[in-house]
Structure formats: C-alpha cells, structure tokens
Amino acid sequence: MRDLAGGFRYLLAGQRWVLRHGRWLGFGLLPGLVSLVLYAGALIGLGYGADDFTAWATPFADGWGSPWLGLFRGFLTALVFCLGLFLAVITFTAVTLLIGQPFYESLSEQVDRSEGGEAPESGMPLWLELWVSARDSVKVLGRVVLYGLVLFALGFIPVIGQTVVPALGFCVSGYFLTQELTSVALQRRKVELPERLALLRSRRMLVLGFGVPLVLAFLVPLVAVFLMPGAVAGATLMVRDLMRVDEEPSEEPSGAPAADAPAGFGPPPPAYS
Numbered sequence: 610m611r612d613l614a615g616g617f618r619y620l621l622a623g624q625r626w627v628l629r630h631g632r633w634l635g636f637g638l639l640p641g642l643v644s645l646v647l648y649a650g651a652l653i654g655l656g657y658g659a660d661d662f663t664a665w666a667t668p669f670a671d672g673w674g675s676p677w678l679g680l681f682r683g684f685l686t687a688l689v690f691c692l693g694l695f696l697a698v699i700t701f702t703a704v705t706l707l708i709g710q711p712f713y714e715s716l717s718e719q720v721d722r723s724e725g726g727e728a729p730e731s732g733m734p735l736w737l738e739l740w741v742s743a744r745d746s747v748k749v750l751g752r753v754v755l756y757g758l759v760l761f762a763l764g765f766i767p768v769i770g771q772t773v774v775p776a777l778g779f780c781v782s783g784y785f786l787t788q789e790l791t792s793v794a795l796q797r798r799k800v801e802l803p804e805r806l807a808l809l810r811s812r813r814m815l816v817l818g819f820g821v822p823l824v825l826a827f828l829v830p831l832v833a834v835f836l837m838p839g840a841v842a843g844a845t846l847m848v849r850d851l852m853r854v855d856e857e858p859s860e861e862p863s864g865a866p867a868a869d870a871p872a873g874f875g876p877p878p879p880a881y882s
Contacts, residue, residue, distance in 0.1 A: 623843020
C-alpha cells in the first residue's frame with residue numbers, strides 16, 4: 610500500500626511542478642492537442658462503424674429472432690468500442706510522446722535541473738531519438754495489444770467479464786502508460802528498454818499507483834491533454850528516485866531515503882530481492 614500511495618504522490622508532485630512553472634505547462638500542451646484531434650476523429654469513426662463491423666463479423670447470427678440478435682450484437686458492439694477506447698488510452702501517450710519528443714524531453718530536463726543535480730542528455734540527434742522512441746513504443750504496444758486481446762476474450766465470461774476484467778484492464782493500462790511516460794527520462798539516461806522494463810517490474814505497485822489514477826483521469830475528455838505535461842514531470846521525478854535507489858550501495862539500510870531527495874518526498878523503500 611505504501612508503494613501505491615507513493616506512486617500517486619509522484620503523479621501529484623508532477624502536476625504541482627508544472628503549475629509552478631506555467632510556461633512549461635503551456636509548452637507541453639501543444640503535442641497533446643494535436644493527438645486529441647487525431648484520436649477524437651478515430652473514436653468518432655469507431656462509434657459510427659462498430660455496429661457494422663459487429664454485423665459483418667457475426668453472419669451466423671443473422672437468423673436469430675428478437676430480442677437475442679439485438680442483445681448479442683449490442684453487447685459485442687459495446688465490447689469493440691471498449692477495446693478501441695482501451696487501446697486509445699494506451700496509445701495516446703505513445704503517440705503524444707512521439708509527436709512531442711522535443712517538447713517533453715526539454716520539460717524533463719528542466720525538471721531535473723530544478724530538482725538539483727545533473728540533467729542527463731541522450732546525446733543523440735533528433736531523428737535518432739524519434740526512431741528509438743518509436744521502436745521502443747511499438748515493442749511496448751505489442752504487449753499492450755496482446756493483453757488487450759486476452760482481456761477482450763475474457764470479457765465474454767459472465768460476471769467475471771463485467772467485474773474483474775475491467776479492473777484488470779485499468780491495471781494493465783496504468784502499468785503500460787507509466788512505462789511510456791518514464792521512457793522520456795530513462796531514454797535521456799541511456800537506459801535501454803529491457804533495463805527499463807526490469808526497473809519498473811521491480812516496483813509494480815509504485816508503477817500502478819502512478820498509472821492507474823492517470824488512466825481513470827484520461828477517460829474524461831480533454832483531461833489527458835492537460836495532465837500530460839504534469840505526467841511527464843511526475844514520471845521524471847519518479848525516475849530520479851528509482852535510479853538513485855537502484856544505485857545505492859547494497860549495504861545501505863533498506864528504506865533509507867536519498868540524501869538529496871525533495872523534502873518530505875523521498876523514495877519508497879527498495880523492493881529488490
């Protein structure tokens with residue numbers, strides 16, 4: 610529970626940071642607005658076409674009588690739209706980060722500078738940063754699609770499909786959303802994707818505490834755009850502490866906060882075994 614609360618505190622700290630630095634809030638809104646227009650168009654198209662897709666995919670039900678045909682296809686249409694919404698929530702961050710790579714990298718660097726210490730730079734040209742970011746995002750999104758398809762199939766199970774599966778969907782979404790957001794700060798630190806995934810797996814509850822509330826907030830129209838700059842800032846703050854804990858000597862007592870951590874906001878105790 611401590612890690613869950615700690616992840617949420619990082620999210621709040623990131624939002625407070627951009628509110629204190631208003632110029633960076635406005636700077637970070639631009640990529641989100643572009644992505645919002647693209648995704649709004651895609652979801653509107655899905656809303657209009659989901660019933661036609663369901664009818665095309667279930668020709669065996671054409672002869673069913675009322676009300677079973679309407680109930681069956683209505684249920685499948687809702688599932689298709691929910692799957693599309695699930696993928697939109699996850700891919701929105703990846704696409705927005707790709708569109709706004711220079712914006713969010715500059716914002717992340719500024720967070721590092723404002724909190725003291727080094728502001729690591731990747732040293733790569735922009736085109737290579739975009740390529741690496743896109744390549745890693747595709748790998749992560751491949752996992753998301755796999756989980757999404759499994760959850761979609763489990764959604765047909767009575768009771769479980771309407772209770773447990775949606776909760777699992779939010780957890781999966783939050784986990785991968787955090788992976789995408791932390792990639793900005795970790796890529797600047799030249800941490801490769803396998804090491805990033807291992808680092809976040811070691812603190813799953815912390816990751817969920819950061820990502821799940823963000824996923825729930827992203828379900829509200831326009832909220833994702835306004836929370837993105839703060840989410841990048843919060844992810845950078847979390848990466849700073851995770852990397853600091855990861856680099857601590859093994860003989861240091863578990864749970865000792867880093868000496869230069871912001872007052873009242875030290876990292877949760879290490880969870881490494």
